[in-house]
Amino acid sequence: MVHSSRKIPAIxxxxxxxxxxxxxxxxxxxxxxxxxxxxxxxQLQKLHALEAEVAQLEARVKELQLEQERDRQPQxxxxxxxxxxxxxxxxxxxxxWIKPKPPKQSN
Numbered sequence: 001m002v003h004s005s006r007k008i009p010a011i012x013x014x015x016x017x018x019x020x021x022x023x024x025x026x027x028x029x030x031x032x033x034x035x036x037x038x039x040x041x042x043q044l045q046k047l048h049a050l051e052a053e054v055a056q057l058e059a060r061v062k063e064l065q066l067e068q069e070r071d072r073q074p075q076x077x078x079x080x081x082x083x084x085x086x087x088x089x090x091x092x093x094x095x096x097w098i099k100p101k102p103p104k105q106s107n
Contacts, residue, residue: 071080078089088094 082088
């Protein structure tokens with residue numbers, strides 16, 4: 001029986017060593033996760049900023065595409081000339097709106 005009584009402490013030492021190694025591995029894993037979480041959060045912020053910029057650029061591209069389609073229409077040459085250079089056709093008249101002056105109040 002002396003042989004079996006010596007076996008129990010050896011098993012206990014082995015189990016204790018396994019637990020210690022696992023605790024050390026757990027500590028390293030938690031340390032790595034603690035370093036990765038802030039990095040991941042900063043990357044998410046950058047991603048959101050880039051997604052917002054992409055959305056703005058997509059809206060700008062759509063706007064430019066619509067403008068290009070509008071400018072390719074046959075009537076576009078005359079309309080563009082009117083918009084860009086303030087030119088008017090011969091059969092049109094320029095109308096200038098003037099704000100009326102308020103009447104003078106006499107004392």
